[in-house]
Amino acid sequence: MAGSKPRSWVFAAATVGRRCAAGLAVGAGLVAGALGLGAGDAHAISIELKDVAADRIERQRAFTDGRTPLPKTPDTALFKERLEAAGVKSGSPILLRIFKETSELEIWIEKGDRFVLFATYPICHWSGTLGPKLREGDKQTPEGFYSVSQKQLRRLGRWPRAINLGFPNAYDRALDRDGSYILMHGGCSSVGCFAMTNTVMSEIHGLATAAIQGGQRYVPVHVFPFRMTDAALAARSDSPWHGFWSMLQTGYTSFERTGRPPRISVCKGAYVVEDARPKSLSAERDTEDRRGRGKSRSGMMLGALHVGCPDPPPVTTAEKTHAEAAMPPGAETAKPR
Numbered sequence: 001m002a003g004s005k006p007r008s009w010v011f012a013a014a015t016v017g018r019r020c021a022a023g024l025a026v027g028a029g030l031v032a033g034a035l036g037l038g039a040g041d042a043h044a045i046s047i048e049l050k051d052v053a054a055d056r057i058e059r060q061r062a063f064t065d066g067r068t069p070l071p072k073t074p075d076t077a078l079f080k081e082r083l084e085a086a087g088v089k090s091g092s093p094i095l096l097r098i099f100k101e102t103s104e105l106e107i108w109i110e111k112g113d114r115f116v117l118f119a120t121y122p123i124c125h126w127s128g129t130l131g132p133k134l135r136e137g138d139k140q141t142p143e144g145f146y147s148v149s150q151k152q153l154r155r156l157g158r159w160p161r162a163i164n165l166g167f168p169n170a171y172d173r174a175l176d177r178d179g180s181y182i183l184m185h186g187g188c189s190s191v192g193c194f195a196m197t198n199t200v201m202s203e204i205h206g207l208a209t210a211a212i213q214g215g216q217r218y219v220p221v222h223v224f225p226f227r228m229t230d231a232a233l234a235a236r237s238d239s240p241w242h243g244f245w246s247m248l249q250t251g252y253t254s255f256e257r258t259g260r261p262p263r264i265s266v267c268k269g270a271y272v273v274e275d276a277r278p279k280s281l282s283a284e285r286d287t288e289d290r291r292g293r294g295k296s297r298s299g300m301m302l303g304a305l306h307v308g309c310p311d312p313p314p315v316t317t318a319e320k321t322h323a324e325a326a327m328p329p330g331a332e333t334a335k336p337r
Contacts, residue, residue, distance in 0.1 A: 053101060055103070059122065059124050060125055060188050063124055063188035069197070069200070070124060073122060076199050076200065086116060088109040088110070090207060092110045092211065093216040093302060093303070094109050094118075094208065095108040095255070096208075096221040097255075098123070098221070098224065099226060100141065100143070101225060103122055104120055105121045105196065106120050107121075110279075112279070113259070115260060118207075124187070125189055125195040126190065126195070127140070127141060128141050131225065132241070133172075135178055136179045138179075141192055142165065142179075142182055143224065143225055143244075145169070145171070145248075145264045146220070146222075148164070148165070148208060148221055149219075159185040161202050162184065163183060163204070163205060164181065165183065167179055167180075170266040170307045171269070171270075175269065184204065185201060217301065217302075217303070218302070218305075220261045222255075225241075225245060228248060228252035254274075254275050254276070258276050260275075260277075262276050263276060265307070266306070274310060276302075
């Protein structure tokens with residue numbers, strides 16, 4: 001937290017690489033012996049676990065000891081029953097939200113006009129501290145708004161089910177941030193990625209695959225340092241990332257308010273967030289677009305990260321009717337001359 005003294009631990013890693021596929025050993029200090037690694041098989045690296053989520057070490061110990069699933073993990077064996085209880089279906093559009101401070105990943109699934117929370121999973125391990133990823137090799141996990149397409153669901157390295165986050169995105173590139181192969185994957189060891197354990201990652205990957213196959217071209221992934229309440233942001237007012245986090249908060253509050261993933265653009269090196277329209281209005285706009293140009297806008301490409309400053313959106317017939325109904329008696333609409 002702001003003002004607290006950073007703490008760090010040293011881990012042993014076997015075959016440490018520059019990317020997040022490198023495996024981290026478990027526990028504080030050099031624990032190669034405890035993991036059965038000889039002196040020639042492990043190299044010590046320092047991973048900063050500042051400010052938050054010191055319980056990452058305990059989760060790695062639990063995973064290595066076979067104490068899985070981790071506490072608070074949804075019962076993946078009852079996947080179909082959980083879907084039915086939530087009133088949602090696999091193949092519907094989804095949203096993923098990650099909160100680094102509490103090591104949580106949420107999946108929200110569309111149900112009618114809103115998205116409802118389907119599951120909250122503990123993140124077994126992530127490296128670094130609060131704040132964005134800046135460069136290759138800084139061992140940081142990113143923060144920001146990302147989108148996942150079909151090609152980002154392919155097998156990567158030793159992970160049969162992994163999701164490439166898409167870092168750096170257009171915003172990161174505008175600030176000359178660099179890195180590669182930032183993943184959500186199985187296991188419980190990683191540098192720069194989010195390790196979810198194999199069973200949990202299988203469920204997440206399955207829902208993302210089903211959503212894309214069901215017609216969602218882009219799955220939005222929102223990565224936040226913490227739950228972006230006014231109080232949480234005010235408590236970190238002295239952070240060098242306060243301005244950046246304030247920008248992320250607009251996306252967080254938009255979804256909290258509307259229950260739908262907002263439309264996010266990268267405009268002049270900044271995120272611009274627009275509230276999503278209700279599904280019914282998006283459907284009407286698609287119909288009107290087809291009438292006018294023969295092409296549907298597919299609900300403003302739900303989940304996509306747009307590049308360029310947004311234009312004022314056209315007003316649909318339903319919105320005009322709603323606006324007219326809200327006018328006080330006797331009021332007249334101004335007409336152009």
